[in-house]
Amino acid sequence: MGTGKLTAIRNVGDKAGESVTIGCWLQGKRSSGKIQFLKLRDGSGFIQGVLAKSEASEQAWEAAQKLTQESSLYVTGIVREEPRSPSGYELSVTGIEVIQYTEDYPITPKEHGVDFLMDRRHLWLRSPKQRAILVIRAQIIRAVQQFFDESGFTLVDPPILTPSSCEGTTNLFHTKYFDEDAYLTQSGQLYMEAAAMALGKVYSFGPTFRAEKSKTRRHLIEFWMIEPEMAFVDHEQNLEVQEQFISFVVQSVLTNCKAELETIGRDISKLENVQVPFPRITYDEAIELLHKEGFDLPWGEDFGAPHETAIAEKFDRPVFITHYPASFKAFYMKPDPNRPEVVLCADMIAPEGYGEIIGGSQRIDDPALMAERFQEHELSEEAYAWYLDLRRYGTVPHSGFGLGLERTVAWICGLEHVRETIAFPRTLYRLYP
Numbered sequence: 001m002g003t004g005k006l007t008a009i010r011n012v013g014d015k016a017g018e019s020v021t022i023g024c025w026l027q028g029k030r031s032s033g034k035i036q037f038l039k040l041r042d043g044s045g046f047i048q049g050v051l052a053k054s055e056a057s058e059q060a061w062e063a064a065q066k067l068t069q070e071s072s073l074y075v076t077g078i079v080r081e082e083p084r085s086p087s088g089y090e091l092s093v094t095g096i097e098v099i100q101y102t103e104d105y106p107i108t109p110k111e112h113g114v115d116f117l118m119d120r121r122h123l124w125l126r127s128p129k130q131r132a133i134l135v136i137r138a139q140i141i142r143a144v145q146q147f148f149d150e151s152g153f154t155l156v157d158p159p160i161l162t163p164s165s166c167e168g169t170t171n172l173f174h175t176k177y178f179d180e181d182a183y184l185t186q187s188g189q190l191y192m193e194a195a196a197m198a199l200g201k202v203y204s205f206g207p208t209f210r211a212e213k214s215k216t217r218r219h220l221i222e223f224w225m226i227e228p229e230m231a232f233v234d235h236e237q238n239l240e241v242q243e244q245f246i247s248f249v250v251q252s253v254l255t256n257c258k259a260e261l262e263t264i265g266r267d268i269s270k271l272e273n274v275q276v277p278f279p280r281i282t283y284d285e286a287i288e289l290l291h292k293e294g295f296d297l298p299w300g301e302d303f304g305a306p307h308e309t310a311i312a313e314k315f316d317r318p319v320f321i322t323h324y325p326a327s328f329k330a331f332y333m334k335p336d337p338n339r340p341e342v343v344l345c346a347d348m349i350a351p352e353g354y355g356e357i358i359g360g361s362q363r364i365d366d367p368a369l370m371a372e373r374f375q376e377h378e379l380s381e382e383a384y385a386w387y388l389d390l391r392r393y394g395t396v397p398h399s400g401f402g403l404g405l406e407r408t409v410a411w412i413c414g415l416e417h418v419r420e421t422i423a424f425p426r427t428l429y430r431l432y433p
Contacts, residue, residue, distance in 0.1 A: 004021065005021065006021055006022060006023050006074075007020040007021065007022055008022070008042060008044040008045070009022060009024070009040070009041070009042045009044050009045035009046065009047045009087070010044035010045040011044075012047060012079045012087070012089050012091070013079075013087070013088065013089055015079045016079050016080070016081055016089065017078065017079065017080075018078070018079055019076060019077065019078055019079075019094065020076070020077065020078075020079055020091075021074055021075065021076045022040065022042055022047075022074070022075050022091075023042060023072075023073075023074055024040040024041060024042040024072070024073060024074075024075055025040070025041055025042070025070050025071065025072050025073075025126070026038060026039070026040060026067045026068070026069060026070065026071045026072075026073065027039040027040065027041050027046065027069070027070075027128075028069060028109070029064070029067060031065075034052065034053040034054065035050060035051065035052050035053070036050075036051040036061075036064045036065070037049070037050060037051075038050075038051060038064060038067070038075070038093065040075060040091070041126075043131075045087060045259075046086070046087070046128065047085070047087060047089060047090060047091055048082075048085060048090045048091070049075055049077060049090070049091045049093045050090055050091065050092055050093060051064050051093040051096075052092075055092070055094070056093060056094060056095075057094075057095065059096075060093065060094070060095050060096045063096045063097075063098050064093075064096055066098075066101060067098070067101070068101055068102050068103065068105065069102065069105045069108070070102040070105045070126070071098060071099075071100060071101050071102045072098075072099040072100045072102070073096055073097060073098045073099055074096070074097040074099070075091065075093055075095070075096055076093070076094050076095035076096075077091035077092050077093040077094050077095070078091070078092040078094065079091060080092055086259065086262075087259075105123075106120055106123065107120060107123050107124060107126075107127070118419070118425075118430060119432070119433075121423075121424055121425075121433055122424075122433050125423060128263050129263060129264050130420065132257075132259075132260035132261075132263040132264050133260075133264065133409070133413055133415070133420055133421065134423060135257060135260045136253055136257050136260050136261070136264075136409065136412065136413055137405075137409050137421060137422070139252060139253050139256050139257050140249055140252075140253060140405070140408065140409060140412065141205075141405070142252070143248060143249040143252035143253065144205065144226055144245075144249060144403075144405075145205070146248075146252070147244075147245050147248045147249065148203045148228060148245075151201070151241075152200075152201055153201040153202055153203045153228060154195075154199045154200075154201070154202050154203075155202070155203060155204070155205065156191075156192065156195040156199065156202045156203070156204055157204060157206060158185065158188030158191035158192060158195075158204050158206065158227075159185065159188075159191065160184060160185050160206070160207065161175070161177060161182045161183070161184065161185070162182065162183050162184075162185050163177075163180070163181075163182060163183075163383060164181075164183065164380065164383045164384075170211075171186060171210050171211050171212050172184065172186055172209070172210075172211055173209050173211050184209035185208055185209065186208050186209060186210050187208060187225065187227065187402065188204040188206060188208070188225070188227050189227050189229065189400060189402060190332075190384075190387050191204070192204050192227050192228070192229035192400060193229050193363060193387070193390055193398065193400070194386070194387075194390055195229065196229040196230060196231045196398055196400070197231060197390055197394065197396070197398075200230070200231050200232075201228070201229075201230045201231070201233075202228065202229055202230075203226060203227060203228040203229070204225070204226070204227045205224070205225075205226050205227075206224065206225065207222055207223070207224055207225075208222075208223060208224070208225045209221065209222050210223075213428055214428065215427075215428050216305070217416060217417040217418060217419075218305070218354075218355055218407055218410075218418055219418065219427075220406055220418055220419070220422065220425055220426060220427060221426040221427060221428065222425075222426040223404060223405065223406045223407075223422070224404075224405040224406065224422075225402050225403065225404060225405065226402070226403040226405060227400065227401070227402045227403075228241070228400055228401060229398065229399075229400035230398060230399055230400060231396050231397075231398045232396055232397060232398065233362075233397070233398060233399045234344075234362055234397055234399060235322075235334075235344035235345075235346075235361070235362040235399060237399070238346075238360055238361075238362060238399035238400070238401060239280070239320055239322075239346055239360075241401075242320075242346075242348060242358055242360060242401055243276045243277060243278040243318075243320075243348075244276055245403075246274065246278075246318060246348070246357075246358070247274055247275055247276050249408075249412075250271050250274040250412060251274070253271070253412055254268060254271055254272065261413075264413055264414070264415075265414075266412075266413060266414045267414065270316075270351065270352065270414075271412065273316045273317045273351075274317050274318065275317065278317055278318050278319060278320055278348070279315050279317070279319045279320070280319070280320040280322055280346075281311070281319065281320070281321055281322070282321070282322050282323045283321060283322070283323050283324045283325065283342065284299075284323070286303070286307075286311055286321050287299055289310075289311060289314065290303075290307055290310060290311070293310050295307060295310065299325070300325050300327060300328075301328075302324075302328045303321075305353075305355055308349050308355045308356060309353040309355070311349060312349045312350065312351050312352070312353065312354075312355075313353075315351065316351065317351060318348050318349060318350050318351060318357070319348070319349050320346045320347070320348055320349075321346065321347050321349060322344075322345065322346040323336060323339075323342040323343070323344070323345070324342060324343060324345055324347070325341060325342055325343075326340070326341055326342060326343045327341075329343050329345055329361070330361070331373040331374070331376070331377045331379065332361075332363050332364055332370070332373070333345045333361040333362070333363065333364070334361065334362040334363060334364045334365070335364075335369075343361060344361055344362040345359070345360065345361035345362075346358075346359075346360055346361070347359050348360075350407075350408075350411040351411075352411065352414070354407065354410060354411035355407065356407075357403060357404060357407050357408050357411060358401050358402065358403050359401065359402055360399065360400060360401025360402065361399065361400075361401075362397065362398070362399040363398050363399060363400065364391075365391060365395045365396060365397050365398065366391065366395070367388070367391035367392055367395060370388060370391050371388065374388070405421075406418050406421040406422055407421075409421035409422075
């Protein structure tokens with residue numbers, strides 16, 4: 001049988017009534033006297049193989065009887081339409097060639113603790129739910145790139161190794177770069193600002209690292225960021241791009257990942273609400289709302305997870321919170337000309353308690369004000385002379401934002417913890433496998 005012309009399970013519908021061979025693993029089986037039901041998976045999908053003793057060879061019947069969970073095999077059979085099957089098809093098995101009988105597979109259908117599963121993440125990925133999450137993640141990535149590519153953005157790759165950070169180095173991973181100090185990047189934004197002055201509209205998509213000793217369900221140490229930056233775009237236009245972007249990504253998942261959303265049990269009605277325009281409230285209005293909800297939070301303090309959740313509960317789609325106080329926002333955010341104590345920025349808060357998925361702002365374009373900010377924040381003008389050059393040589397109004405991929409995957413999939421949104425998560429106490 002071997003590895004000749006194999007058919008992927010996802011494509012069996014094209015072969016109804018024909019004999020096909022698939023390379024697969026046994027996810028589980030049950031027997032009903034003279035019929036064995038084999039639950040097969042090949043990475044592209046799942047199908048039930050039906051083996052009748054009266055129709056199969058003695059060799060195939062005996063091989064099937066010995067199969068254990070995650071045994072690997074080639075299965076040949078006739079593709080039959082089966083309306084009760086999730087895929088609409090099943091396989092009437094005529095032949096089996098076993099590659100390996102697996103013994104004592106550690107992950108069984110019973111309940112396992114999170115640590116047990118995370119220690120065996122390399123095997124846990126095979127389960128239907130974990131596979132579905134990774135398929136949805138891949139679709140989100142495709143949709144991200146499609147949106148920006150079709151909207152006239154150019155993909156630019158910022159460096160992973162950076163000489164220093166404009167926002168301090170306390171949360172950065174330190175490494176040596178020959179004889180110099182270097183750090184793993186926590187954002188490509190500043191480099192994207194430089195690229196936008198060359199290419200107009202750009203975006204980066206790559207890994208970022210935060211050495212934060214955080215154990216919340218929303219944080220990873222290593223995660224992926226999408227960071228667009230746009231020349232000649234103001235705060236208002238920036239928000240419009242963000243809401244169109246998120247709506248496009250969500251609708252793309254709804255269209256292309258129906259089976260996977262069903263596998264993970266996602267309530268898609270909540271995702272169907274994600275249509276533009278998104279509601280907007282100012283920081284002032286958010287503070288007022290929180291006071292009505294019984295939170296004792298003074299003006300000038302940032303929001304935590306409980307505050308963001310309380311605000312999000314008032315809306316059926318993501319909500320923008322705009323015009324935060326400058327005191328706790330990044331140095332590069334442009335002050336509101338009518339009210340300089342707040343900045344032209346916004347956080348997009350996802351529904352259902354998933355918190356901030358996007359942070360963005362219009363950037364300071366005035367060279368004198370940027371130099372002033374560098375002094376206020378005690379930043380090295382020498383280390384970031386190149387960044388100041390962007391205001392010195394042809395400064396323009398520009399805006400951008402950053403989306404955390406894993407937090408977005410967690411929200412779209414309705415997951416309790418961000419650790420399931422990436423194949424091999426890096427958390428505070430986990431660097432294995």
